[in-house]
Amino acid sequence: MMMDQFPVKNSPSFFENVYDIVRRIPPGRITSYGAIAGYLGLCKSARMVGWALNAAHSAIDGIPAHRVVNRTGALTGKHHFGGSVIMQQLLENEGVEIENDQVKNFRQLFWDPREG
DNA sequence: GGTGTGACCAGCT
DNA sequence: AAGCTGGCCACAC
Numbered sequence: 412m413m414m415d416q417f418p419v420k421n422s423p424s425f426f427e428n429v430y431d432i433v434r435r436i437p438p439g440r441i442t443s444y445g446a447i448a449g450y451l452g453l454c455k456s457a458r459m460v461g462w463a464l465n466a467a468h469s470a471i472d473g474i475p476a477h478r479v480v481n482r483t484g485a486l487t488g489k490h491h492f493g494g495s496v497i498m499q500q501l502l503e504n505e506g507v508e509i510e511n512d513q514v515k516n517f518r519q520l521f522w523d524p525r526e527g
Numbered sequence: 528g529g530t531g532t533g534a535c536c537a538g539c540t
Numbered sequence: 541a542a543g544c545t546g547g548c549c550a551c552a553c
Contacts, residue, residue: 425550444535448548454536456548461534463550481535488534 425451429463432524436478439505440522441514443482450524461488477501484517 432447448457464476468491477498481487489498489512499509508515 445537448535453549456550457535458533458547459535459549459551462532464534466551476534479534486534491534 425459426463426466429460430467430474433464433467433474433476433479435524435527436475436522437527438475439507439520441478441480441484441502441507441517441520442522442524443480443484445482446521446523447479464488465491475501478505478522480514480517484514486512486514 428451429447432442432450436442444457444460445454447460448454451460453459460479464474464479467474467476476488477486477492479488486498486502486509489495492498492501499512502509502514507520514520
């Protein structure tokens, strides 16, 4: 059949999926792109998660993109917040300790989409 | 319709 | 041990 078989991924918009997960991140918690990608089944395509967040910039209405960091806990996307310390301040404002653009208790504050 | 890009991750040398 | 490359999927031009 030429129906282009593909299991999941019938989502209306990949972005909405990412936004939905990011919005579920509790305050004071953080997650990684790979975790979101893995939750969506794109464990190998974490890049799109970050890229999706880039588009979220236009819909930042309630998308705490600052709570999303890379797997090392580094604020890789801080540069995309329009500033350099915006992301860090936002996280610190929630009680997340950051040093050198890197979350200290990243492993401890790490939040998994499955937990929600 | 094809090509390029992207806030990554994992594996290999 | 550290650095580099490829891969991966979705969206814009």
